[in-house]
Amino acid sequence: MRKTERADSGDSQRLTGAISVAAILLFVGIGSTVLSQLVGQQLGTRDGADEILVIALLLNTALILIGWRRHAGLVGQVRGHAEAEARARALAARDPLTGFHNRRSLADEGAAMLVDAERRGKATALMMLDLDHFKSVNDMHGHAVGDTLLRIVAQEVTAITPTSALHARLGGDEFAIAMVFDSSAPEVVERVAERLVARLAQPFDAEGQKLHISCSLGLARSDFGSRSIEALMRAGDIAMYAAKKSGRNRFAWFDESMERELKARNDLEQGLRIAxxxxxxxxxxxxxxxxxxxxxxxxxxxxxxxxxxxxxxGPDRFIPIAEETGMIxxxxxxxxxxxxxxxxxxxxxxxxxxxxxxxxxxxxxxxxxxxxxxxxxxxxxxxxxxxxxxxxxxxxxxxxxxxxxxxxxxxxxxxxxxxxxxxxxxxxxxxxxxxxxxxxxxxxxxxxxxxxxxxxxxxxxxxxxxxxxxxxxxxxxxxxxxxxxxxxxxxxxxxxxxxxxxxxxxxxxxxxxxxxxxxxxxxxxxxxxxxxxxxxx
The missing domain is CATH 3.20.20.450 (EAL domain)
Incomplete structure (x- = not known):
């Protein structure tokens, strides 16, 4: 639909432009004739200007003015469409609640960050952050309070992380933060993670309610095998799950053993559905x-x-899975x-x-x-x-x-x-x-x-x-x-x-x-x- 509208607008502009150009050329031709007749009248060599030509000149002037106004209107319309599309693209790329990037735009911006970091000889860290006990907030106090809490969390995340970091809300109470760091100094990333964990464990005031949550945070780095933003997000998600499983309110770096453990767990879950x-x-x-x-x-x-x-x-291996999945x-x-x-x-x-x-x-x-x-x-x-x-x-x-x-x-x-x-x-x-x-x-x-x-x-x-x-x-x-x-x-x-x-x-x-x-x-x-x-x- 938008392509059709742009095509129709372009055709109108070309037609209006062609008419305006023709009117201007005609104005120049008729105007020069009328002008020469008027000059001759003043010198006494001519009786005066031809009435038909004068009328044609006036009509031609009116046509030029109408064409110009139409052209200005079309230009304004095109500019309005462009601005509306720009706003739509911005809304499509942002989470309306927090103003953070959404999952799709994080993929685009994160990919660019990875390329830029590699060009500069640096690495990219991705933090996957999930709020602990957030569902209880929604259940006990309602979604309006939950939304307010999410906005407050977003503000805290922005305040704690570097200004160059990418922030995204992936849905619900899950966030992602991407930042560039020197691969020889991962402690820089750990300090940010520690500050996030410590701050989100403190009570929040939202809509007059004193709320207590915490967060589980998974860290992944591009120089350890995750060369794409998708791979970083998956690794960070696995590490976040490991942090949550270890007791919540903590962070964990991704390592391959976590992926093997997750695969084994998923295999047990699938087997349990049959067993x-x-x-x-x-x-x-x-x-x-x-x-x-x-x-x-x-x-x-x-x-x-x-x-x-x-x-x-033994039950210690499958009972927790049965409880988590509702099969218990x-x-x-x-x-x-x-x-x-x-x-x-x-x-x-x-x-x-x-x-x-x-x-x-x-x-x-x-x-x-x-x-x-x-x-x-x-x-x-x-x-x-x-x-x-x-x-x-x-x-x-x-x-x-x-x-x-x-x-x-x-x-x-x-x-x-x-x-x-x-x-x-x-x-x-x-x-x-x-x-x-x-x-x-x-x-x-x-x-x-x-x-x-x-x-x-x-x-x-x-x-x-x-x-x-x-x-x-x-x-x-x-x-x-x-x-x-x-x-x-x-x-x-x-x-x-x-x-x-x-x-x-x-x-x-x-x-x-x-x-x-x-x-x-x-x-x-x-x-x-x-x-x-x-x-x-």
Missing amino acids: IPGGQIVPYFEQQIDLATGALTGFEVLARWEHPTRGVI ADLSLSIMRQAFTAARDWDQALTLSVNISPWQLRDAWLAQKIIKTLTETGFPASRLEIEITESALFDNLALAQSIAGSLKNQGVRLALDDFGTGYSSLAHLRALPFDRIKIDKSFVTSINEAPDSAAIVTAIVRLGESLNLPVTAEGVEDGAIAARLIAMGCAKAQGWHYGKPLSPVGVRSLLAERHLIVGAAPATSNVEPITSRRRAG
Whole structure:
């Protein structure tokens, strides 16, 4: 459309110009004749000017004036179009909220910066900056406050970075900064990154709200293999993800190991999307022991990925990915369904403990989904204990209370998991109707070497006694730890001292050996001490 308009405008200008030129030539011809007649009249050699020629001259003058005005109007119109196009190009190249370059113009300007830096024997650094917890600002205070915060951040970025730097907002709360530096002095770039991280960790006032955020910042440099702006942006993005994964509120330089790690993670993510519906994620069972009697009382359900080519993959490698990608809900319910089905015909005194991810507690229908799974598998709710970590209560305590209440109404028991690693607040013990406290293994494993750990475990056991909440210790790896826990009065324990987590086949073999499969053999007693029957697998 614009090309057509420019073509039409050009044709009009040429036509108007041609008419004007012709009128001027005609004016010169007619004017010279009329002028000579007038001169002759004054000298007495002629009677006067020809009326027709005079009229033609006047009409010709009018035509010249009209043509000139038309030409001036067209010139103004063309200039207006040019200015409008220039403004449109400027708007297309800039982020309207911050005034920074957008992704497309950063690519163009960044490419020019790279060429200029290389010509001068220097390097280009690209910083990919992502705001931490920005989504919470939008959710809690609205997008108007979020936009104001983004403008303030842009001002701070401009103030801290060199005047020659390129600034871009890539969308949302992600920014990019490109700057030229001497390749022998990367500390110049690091100082800028440190100042950015430090400033963005300070509180901001936006629309009357005091806001706390931070940033994760990834650094990449052109002299380390990233020869294009696209390669720099990718490397910086990978480094930024690494900084975020390391705890946020920091910066990290890109190195190739990060790219390999990211590829491995992406491979796991893609594999996980197939593994969950394909039944490759299966339950393993860790024994839980009554310390007073040595009896097997139940199992904690753990997830293992039985990969067709890589063997068994531990949960520490795939659970975080499942949480980040939202697959944790399907994974958890799949594990529950398999575990409940496997445990239906076990001795009815044996319980199952299942850990719930903090991400799942954001689902208002979680209790109904668990109850539905119990009903469909025929597993009694009274034999199920749901473990909730203390950190999971901070996101939405009211929703957690609602979910816990629905589960408790069906007979499901609740345990506060990893107690001692969070705020360990009595308010959290009172907020939900917990039936048990579980001590994190980080304290239990060092109970005989670290006096601080022993003191913490003792305090938690005493707290449990005062609140009438039995305590389970995780991470019992040897008899000395078990003996220390018994002396402290701890109720239950679990860990490799009692055997490694068992597959469904392995646990069934163990229970059949102890006559704890209903209907498999005459039941004897389900309080048989297991310390003399410890299994390694």
